[in-house]
Amino acid sequence: MDIPSYISSGAIESYVLGLSDAAEIAEINALRLEYPQIEAAIQDFEKSIEKHALQTAKQPAAEIKQVLMARLKTEFAQIDPAIAEGNNDPQTSIAPVVPISQSNAGSIFKYLSIAAMVLLIASAGLNFYFYQQFQTANNRYSALLIQKNSLEANMNGVQTKMLDMYQSMQMMGDPAMVKVMLPGTKGKEQNMATVYWDSRSKDVYLLPNKLPQPQSNKQYQLWAMVDGKPVDAGMISDCSGLCKLKNIPRAEAFAITLETMGGSSTPNMDQLFVLGKVG
Amino acid sequence: MDLIQTYSEPELVLLLQQRSQTAFSYLYDHYTGALHTVILSIVGEEELANDVLQEVFVKIWRQMGSYDASKGRLFTWMLNIARNAAIDMVRSRQFQNGKQNRELNEDVYGAAGSTEKKIEHIGLRKLVQGLKPEWRNLVELSYFEGYTQDEISKMLDIPLGTVKTRLRSGLQALRQLLQND
Numbered sequence: 001m002d003i004p005s006y007i008s009s010g011a012i013e014s015y016v017l018g019l020s021d022a023a024e025i026a027e028i029n030a031l032r033l034e035y036p037q038i039e040a041a042i043q044d045f046e047k048s049i050e051k052h053a054l055q056t057a058k059q060p061a062a063e064i065k066q067v068l069m070a071r072l073k074t075e076f077a078q079i080d081p082a083i084a085e086g087n088n089d090p091q092t093s094i095a096p097v098v099p100i101s102q103s104n105a106g107s108i109f110k111y112l113s114i115a116a117m118v119l120l121i122a123s124a125g126l127n128f129y130f131y132q133q134f135q136t137a138n139n140r141y142s143a144l145l146i147q148k149n150s151l152e153a154n155m156n157g158v159q160t161k162m163l164d165m166y167q168s169m170q171m172m173g174d175p176a177m178v179k180v181m182l183p184g185t186k187g188k189e190q191n192m193a194t195v196y197w198d199s200r201s202k203d204v205y206l207l208p209n210k211l212p213q214p215q216s217n218k219q220y221q222l223w224a225m226v227d228g229k230p231v232d233a234g235m236i237s238d239c240s241g242l243c244k245l246k247n248i249p250r251a252e253a254f255a256i257t258l259e260t261m262g263g264s265s266t267p268n269m270d271q272l273f274v275l276g277k278v279g
Numbered sequence: 280m281d282l283i284q285t286y287s288e289p290e291l292v293l294l295l296q297q298r299s300q301t302a303f304s305y306l307y308d309h310y311t312g313a314l315h316t317v318i319l320s321i322v323g324e325e326e327l328a329n330d331v332l333q334e335v336f337v338k339i340w341r342q343m344g345s346y347d348a349s350k351g352r353l354f355t356w357m358l359n360i361a362r363n364a365a366i367d368m369v370r371s372r373q374f375q376n377g378k379q380n381r382e383l384n385e386d387v388y389g390a391a392g393s394t395e396k397k398i399e400h401i402g403l404r405k406l407v408q409g410l411k412p413e414w415r416n417l418v419e420l421s422y423f424e425g426y427t428q429d430e431i432s433k434m435l436d437i438p439l440g441t442v443k444t445r446l447r448s449g450l451q452a453l454r455q456l457l458q459n460d
Binding site for chain 1: 294297298299300301302303304307308310311312313314315316317319328329332333336337340341344350351352354355358359362363401402403405406421422428446447448449450451453454457458
């Protein structure tokens with residue numbers, strides 16, 4: 001942009017004297033921010049107009065000021081901000097009270113700003129209230145979510161157990177299952193277990209009807225008597241419904257002993273709990 | 280308060296926006312002559328000029344909140360208020376006197392031709408008389424009589440572009456006169 005020729009175009013004088021149209025004003029408002037020379041030229045011209053006007057000033061009649069001051073009397077601030085604070089000038093203290101109903105731009109702004117302040121405070125209060133409500137709701141929601149998750153987990157467990165039970169029932173009702181009752185041995189008559197032996201697959205299942213809770217380092221072990229000798233048929237762990245144990249092709253009897261955790265190769269006959277013959 | 284206080288322009292503006300009577304009194308004392316001269320140069324009659332002057336100070340007082348220092352000096356802003364109020368007064372007087380029925384051209388040439396002995400030749404308007412006639416006429420019509428460039432183009436039957444260029448040359452020349460004054 002050719003700044004010197006813009007400055008000497010008369011556009012600045014036209015702008016300062018209020019003779020420019022809206023587009024020209026917008027243009028120069030942008031240019032004065034961008035080019036310091038243009039800003040300086042505007043200020044120079046403004047100052048020379050002002051200087052000339054002050055030099056050629058012709059004072060009007062003195063009473064105009066009195067009329068004017070009387071006319072604006074109610075619009076002046078009651079405590080003049082130009083006077084130092086603490087001033088006991090009687091003029092200030094007997095200043096007329098400005099009636100509330102008076103409608104000038106100043107008092108409208110005052111009431112508007114008071115109204116805005118009241119609205120702002122009310123809004124801040126509501127914000128706080130709603131935030132609290134939100135926090136409470138959020139906490140309740142989190143608690144419900146946790147509850148729901150644990151219920152869901154419980155239900156899954158119950159469902160799995162139910163399915164196991166259902167399968168166990170199906171097996172018990174299967175006519176191909178050989179049922180072997182294992183009553184309690186002498187001195188342990190209150191104990192009882194049942195072996196379900198699949199005659200096709202030879203898989204052995206056990207239902208521990210009634211066996212005392214073993215110590216934590218002990219575990220029940222099922223034995224199959226094959227040709228008079230005990231054969232390990234599997235460890236009984238905590239299972240819902242039927243516990244699936246080993247595959248035993250042939251056996252005359254089944255027995256359960258309490259062994260150390262993990263089982264033994266030969267049964268501890270002192271700890272024989274139940275015993276039952278096949279057939 | 281016999282102390283003669285002077286204020287910087289930002290201080291004065293701030294105090295006026297805080298509705299200070301002292302600041303307003305200072306503003307009046309400081310600028311009333313300059314504004315009075317401008318108004319008188321446009322309306323041409325002392326009594327009328329006094330009425331306009333009073334209205335202009337009321338406007339300045341009440342519109343102080345909208346004054347934007349980044350858009351110009353305080354005096355420039357007040358000068359524009361005074362000029363507009365004076366032109367409005369002339370227009371409404373012309374309307375009341377039925378002058379609006381007169382041919383615009385006749386009015387323009389009548390006014391421009393008979394300005395020699397009028398009270399109007401004071402202040403800036405006096406300076407404008409030193410411009411060469413083709414510029415002077417355009418500055419008179421636009422600045423002191425308030426015609427738009429479009430209106431002037433139609434009145435004088437000169438293309439709008441020429442009006443704009445000549446007016447700007449005239450204003451440029453006015454600046455030179457101001458600097459040499």
